[in-house]
Amino acid sequence: MIITTLSSREFNQDTSRAKKAASEGPVFITDRGRPAHVLLSIEEYRRLTGGRGNIANLLAMPGLSDIEMEIPPRTERAGAVDLF
Template identity: 35%
Template sequence: MTTKTIHSRAGAHRAIPWPVAEAKARLSELIERAVTDGPQIITRKGRPAVVVVSTEEWERKSKRRGTLAEFFAASPLRGADIQIERATDTPREIDL
């Protein structure tokens, strides 16, 4: 049985890739490690294909953090009086 997590000196966990066949055979362990150790990478033909994450992490990462207007309002460039020149190129012809 191989271990699928490396513990670094700082105590953080680093996922070791799971080949698809091994992920299928050990799905319960893969899920448990995603919940306890963090994201788990599943590979196909030796290349990363997907990542399994806990529901808690998924919700945290996909949570909306505000509107686009709020993002721009919080920009460190707001009020920097930056002058941006508008392009004056002629529009191109399009066949419809």
């Protein structure tokens, strides 16, 4: 695995280079010399996340209506809050 580091300016000026590098390994994008973002290929992202879907897809899964969930009762707060 090859790790590539690009400044934000380099990333903005040559996005295709960053995309090509992401196919070989993670691309760290820095802001003022500090890592701020990581660019990954979609395959690597799916591998890392275990292929989990988004919340909308997960909620739409068949059989979810059979799951029972207990929600504890809401408790009152101890005192009023003065916002002024």
